[in-house]
Amino acid sequence: AQSVTQLDSHVSVSEGTPVLLRCNYSSSYSPSLFWYVQHPNKGLQLLLKYTSAATLVKGINGFEAEFKKSETSFHLTKPSAHMSDAAEYFCVVSDRGGSYIPTFGRGTSLIVHP
Amino acid sequence: DVKVTQSSRYLVKRTGEKVFLECVQDMDHENMFWYRQDPGLGLRLIYFSYDVKMKEKGDIPEGYSVSREKKERFSLILESASTNQTSMYLCASSHSSNSLPSLNTEAFFGQGTRLTVV
Numbered sequence: 001a002q003s004v005t006q007l008d009s010h011v012s013v014s015e016g017t018p019v020l021l022r023c024n025y026s027s028s029y030s031p032s033l034f035w036y037v038q039h040p041n042k043g044l045q046l047l048l049k050y051t052s053a054a055t056l057v058k059g060i061n062g063f064e065a066e067f068k069k070s071e072t073s074f075h076l077t078k079p080s081a082h083m084s085d086a087a088e089y090f091c092v093v094s095d096r097g098g099s100y101i102p103t104f105g106r107g108t109s110l111i112v113h114p
Numbered sequence: 115d116v117k118v119t120q121s122s123r124y125l126v127k128r129t130g131e132k133v134f135l136e137c138v139q140d141m142d143h144e145n146m147f148w149y150r151q152d153p154g155l156g157l158r159l160i161y162f163s164y165d166v167k168m169k170e171k172g173d174i175p176e177g178y179s180v181s182r183e184k185k186e187r188f189s190l191i192l193e194s195a196s197t198n199q200t201s202m203y204l205c206a207s208s209h210s211s212n213s214l215p216s217l218n219t220e221a222f223f224g225q226g227t228r229l230t231v232v
Contacts (some may be wrong), residue, residue, distance in 0.1 A: 006156075007193075009154065034220065042174065042225070043204070043223045043224060043225040043226055044204065044206075044223040045223075046208075046222075049220055090156060090222075100227055101147070101159060101162060101172070102147070102206070102208075102221050103159075104156040104157040104158075105156055106154060106155060106156040107154075108158050
């Protein structure tokens with residue numbers, strides 16, 4: 001069955017420094033992978049998605065992620081953190097074996113210090 | 115823009131009450147989902163539906179049921195609310211890319227309903 005593991009429950013960075021949120025997935029098929037962001041008291045917003053096209057995916061607000069099949073990873077990065085990036089981030093996988101139902105990781109809370 | 119609307123942002127209900135959470139989407143999506151979100155657990159799938167009157171159990175269906183009488187509306191029902199059902203509930207919808215129940219498309223989420231059972 002498909003699954004996703006977010007390797008850090010919390011990540012703390014200083015404003016202006018790079019962000020790395022790690023995600024590993026498990027899938028027996030060609031997966032689709034997504035990153036969603038949830039700001040406090042807000043709904044989920046799609047940051048970016050990988051659906052078997054280019055392995056380096058660019059999203060909104062300067063975020064990007066690289067699909068690495070050999071490492072079964074889909075890490076989220078941003079060159080320079082902004083205070084407004086503080087939020088909860090979810091990595092999501094879906095594939096044919098799981099009936100393409102979006103399966104969520106447990107989330108990573110990004111904390112940005114001034 | 116796709117819009118998924120949940121009828122309430124906040125609800126407080128008493129133990130044993132029957133609770134209805136309503137979700138409406140306006141993009142003619144075939145697929146609809148109900149998740150609950152709890153700290154440290156991410157989003158867990160309760161039920162999903164890939165067509166009108168169709169429903170499938172997710173990972174944690176116990177204590178819940180659903181109804182999809184119209185394509186745009188997917189209701190989550192707590193038959194007899196309990197305190198362990200206090201949670202954030204999120205509805206989502208997505209388009210099916212072909213005639214199979216393929217859910218390989220982006221899911222759009224409502225704002226969530228924070229339910230407290232006392």
